[in-house]
Amino acid sequence: MKTNGILRVVTRFLIPLIMLFALYIQFHGEYSPGGGFQAGVIFAAAWILFALVFGLDEALAVIPAKAQKVLASVGVMLYSFIGVLGVVLGGRFLDFNPLIPGSPQGAQQAGIILVELGVGITVAAVVMIVYTLFADRLRVVADLTREEID
């Protein structure tokens, strides 16, 4: 697959588009179907496509495994942090109203955007992690069989 020039060109063209689409879904979720989860999946799909076409090592050079792990944690921590912030500012857990005093609607929207961002980050990171690990395992098996044949 790596040698197929047309595919590489098309992919190079497609990936930014997909990522853009992901961002659209991420931040437009309030107005149309979509949100953090779908965005995360699509973003990760773009990365996976990249990995399929250009190889896993290339893809890992862009977003290393370590970064994936950190990102996955950062996402949930962001979500939880917003929740705790509500408590710190005198409300309940995941209460967005205290975030921007005086403007409940604005506060709610801010809360939702941040929370969805947390979702998106974690989902994208986890999907990448899972793919990386499976694909990596695949390579190991391939290596092993090659050694056996040799």
Add this chain to the structure above:
Amino acid sequence: MSILEWMPFSVLLPLLAAPVCALLPGRVLPWLLAMISVTASAVIMAFVLPEAVQAPMRYFFGDWPPPIGIEYRVDAVNGFIGLLIALMGTVILPWGRVSVNREVPQRQGLFYALFLLSFAGLMGITLTGDAFNVFVFLEISSLSTYVLVAQGRSRAAPLSAFRYLVMGTLGATFYLIGIGLIYIMTGTLNMVDLAERLPAVADSGAVQAAFGFIIVGIGLKLALFPLHRWLPGAYANAPSAVTVFLASTATKVAIYVLLRLVFTVFGLEFVRQMPFAEVFFVLGVIGILFASLWAVEQDNAKRLLAYSSVAQVGYMALAISFVSVAGISAGLVHMFNHALMKAALFMCVCTVIYQVGSPSISAFNGLGRKMPLTMLAFVLAGLSLIGVPLTVGFISKWLLIEAAMDQGNWFAVVVVLIGSLLAVLYIGKIAEAAWLKPTPEGHETIREARPALLLPMWLLVAANFYFGIDTRLTADVARRGAEMLLGVSP
């Protein structure tokens, strides 16, 4: 902050700690963080319970009142279970550290993160007042548990974990379908709200089927006979710390969910119309007898105790099947007591495995002389399982038999007693090997376990006796809880 505002943090603290834990390097820091958050959770629950017994404590997430939002609603029953889980976590973590170091030498940050998730999931299931939220937290705890089980060192560990995953997912989906059906009939997911709206539509096939699906779904999690097939493998092949934690908490939470949904949500009148009591009675009886017999047959000490756990679930099912205050409080007390004794027993067996390297009963030969403290703890906890007086097991048996006699159900009395006698057999099998058989060749160098393993074990053994003598906490709170579940004013 008032105690009400702290209450959800008994779930949230371990949950918040999990991602941090996953990133921490080394062996000490992740453990320390897990330990701190679990202990904090226990402390919070200890403060929550006395207030929750007086009147239910309600916490609205996002300040949205239910049924629009989701609430945590803690009363005598789930406050009690929550405290139990948190306490077990607090005792098991320091014990588990040593064995985890050997069994999961790498990536302990992830391991403890999963442990925290599993713990937080169980706590979340316990405290929540929303039927769908139960499903979400159930999945957090289940998923992390599957992975934890697969960390066992034996070859079969991933296989057992896979079996557990399949059964667990089936159970969760059954539960989901059940919840879906009652949601379709009522339009709400909040448990209290459901309880108010269900009677109007109770006389429909949909609600009856929902009841059935929920029972089967939880029954799978509960390892209620005949849905227990996943349990022995999972318990036997999981890492020691996970086995001990699972054995003392997971099935208890499942029973709690069952009680909550059956009695609070569906309500006593509905339950009386369904063949609930009969089915649970029959399954409980068969479970006690068969699982005890299987336990007697086992040559692997961990499997033996796992089958014993299935039998103990049978006791709880039997207690619930009486649908009386006496019966349900007996069930609740037994839940607490069984956690204490099974955790202690599994700790002893796993300590032996740690020191000797084999779980087969022949490995116990002559250990009474080599590891006297461990084996003495085993015998004492075993006596508790059998139901010898001054132990918690005796209290359980007493209350259970009393509840059965209240109903004039002599058959149940006989079954409970036969169960006890079978427990004599399977505990006796190990005790005899340990104390009366000669030490085999090659075992001369075995020494007593280190204090880090012995102390929590003996703490639990002491608790077995303390709560066998002072039953104010267990019996009183359980009675309150049972009265509340059945809607009987004290």
Add this chain to the structure above:
Amino acid sequence: MAIAVLRMRDLFAAVMLFAIYSLVSASLFAVLDAGDVALTEAAVGAGISTILMLVALSLAPRHEDQGRGRNLTALVVVLVTGASLVYATWDLPPFGAADNPIHQHVAPYYLQESYDDIGIPNVVASILASYRSIDTLGEVYVIFTAGIGVMMLLGATRRRRRQPVEEPIEGEETE
């Protein structure tokens, strides 16, 4: 479709059929006014799950062994479950009617009040991220759990490459 999936002994084809099944479900969701769900199902069922299964399959034999042909117990269990569900449906409110109980309680609040409360038109997003945000927090944690779970299960690959066959140690040394 589903029957075809389960009769298929070639696992690769089974997975492909499963992907198509997911897409059909997704379009079904879309028809049922569940745009968010449709999008998710398409991304997950047809996308992620399929990719994962394909990768997993390449790690395993592609053809299913000739196992036990029919499993009678399983069939009975399934039929009983199915029958009880059919029994349940007799009392379910008819499909798509606006006066079903599900539409009378709680849901109207969301539809009528959420714009005032939160100010965004996508009610699903409002519920997801605000009204029932603790559920969603749980959901993110489930994903996170799966992530670190898979890491825990398959993460040791790089180390293993050098020592390919690592049997679990049985009967370890004593202290």
Add this chain to the structure above:
Amino acid sequence: MDWLGHINYWVVIFLMMTGFYTVIARGNMVKIIIGLNIFQTSAFILFISAGKIIGASSPVLEKGVDLYSNPLPHVLILTAIVVGVATTAVGLALAVRVRENYGSIQDDRLTEEEEAEPGL
């Protein structure tokens, strides 16, 4: 009894049971996971179809529309789908490990091996 109004449910049940059978008939592990997915997806369809109101539109508020389908099932099922994919990922990872340990993912063949395991 308006059976036309229920036929939708029955299709769902049929799908559900197909998935369920695949799971408990205990064949190949990957197939079991596919079965689980089918089982779950059909349960999702049940939820979503319960939320549908004929003639209503998607629950994204617009001016001039006052009949919307019920948004709550959508939320629940979104969560459930996510849970489902998480389970699938873990399940497949476990299957890979089983395959490495036993060289097979044929579930029905592995039972005896599991029970013979000493279980450390």
Add this chain to the structure above:
Amino acid sequence: MSPAMLIVALIVTPLIGALAVGLLGRWPNLRETATLVTAATLFGLATQLIGPVVNRFDVALEVIEILPGLAISFRVEPLGLIFALLASLLWFVTSVYAIGYMRGAKEPRHTSFYVFFAIAISGAMGVATAGNLLTLFIFYEMLTISTWPLVTHKQNDAARAGGRTYLGVLLFTSIGLLLPAIIWTWVAAGTTDFTPGGILFGTLGPTEAAILLTLFVLGIGKAAVMPMHRWLPAAMVAPTPVSALLHAVAVVKAGVFTITKVVIYIFGLDFLANVPLEQWLVYLAGFTVVAASIVALKQVELKRMLAYSTISQLSYIVLAALVLAPFAEIGAAVHIVAHAFGKITLFFCAGAIYVASKKTRLDEIRGIGRRMPWTMVAFTIGAVSMIGVPPTAGFVSKWYIIAGAFQVDNYFTLVVLMLSTGLNAAYFLPIVFRAFFREEDVKPKIDHGEAPWPMVAALTFTAALVILFFAFNGPIVDIESRILEVGR
């Protein structure tokens, strides 16, 4: 010390002793001194209770409520006092004997032997002073479990098998039958306190009461009423001092003591008289008396023969308790003491023979009376007491039982007593005859004399007790008659 504190002291002293013995395990002489000192202290403490009980002080103590209305409580009444006195006295004697035996027979693990022995005595003290069924059950089980390591002391295959039967039967009966009986009593009467006159009157129908009584009689497996007697012969694998503990000091006595207490303080004589099937239990006990004697007749090993003799003698006590006549109740209580003195003597003798000559079979002891005159004279005294001939303790108790049977015209009991007296004579007298009046036909492998002196001293002392009890039984009978005085 206040009487209530005395109760605590009675139970705690042996435990302290056990601890001391455990700690002193490395120095045998100190260790055994600790045992003896503890035993002597215990007996002293027990005698302190005589005054209060005779003067009708209420000696009671409530420790803690386990469940609402269900407390661990203690109350000393005449029957319990006798049991406590008996057990503590014989513990001392047995300890002296055990020192000789354990060293003479070269048994292993002396320390654990003394430790568990002391714990068992603590259990016996708890049984003796229990104020309700729950408390009694707790200590009853403690006694069962702490004697298991003693029974299996030899740790070989035979010991394991014997221990399995021992624990199996005792736990089966106590958990399977006695515990439900206790809970039933609790459910029916709302209390399990031992109350003069009984607590069950008016709460149970006659049939239910009959079933409950059956549960009690069979559930108290330590009383070894057939068919729950198997554990006693099985326990013969243990060293002889353990047999003494089982047969005379604590275990079987705890069984018959419990039955007597249940009959008097839980059911009440008046209530029981109206219970149908009560007669049936009398027949069962009578059957056990005769059947066990016949089995004893066929034994070839001395200790097994003595075991079956115990089964038979225990049922005397059960039988006497169930005759429901005032004199018979006194007879039951007195027989607990009388049999204890007699049987401990016999076991001491059997042990002495074993230590001195390694002989265990009846046919081996021809002419042994000449080598071991003290032992065999003591044996004769014990045997005569078992048969019930004056001037021995056995005569006193039989006398009261027969008088009781006459009080209520229970001729079945009379016939049983006659028959068993004959049978007792038939299996004991040939031994005595063989020991003294036959020549040794084979020269023994070991040229032996008497056993070590502590053993001889102990058995001489108990034999003397058998005779003395005949002469000075007044105080005991006095105390015993208090039970009935209070009860009526």
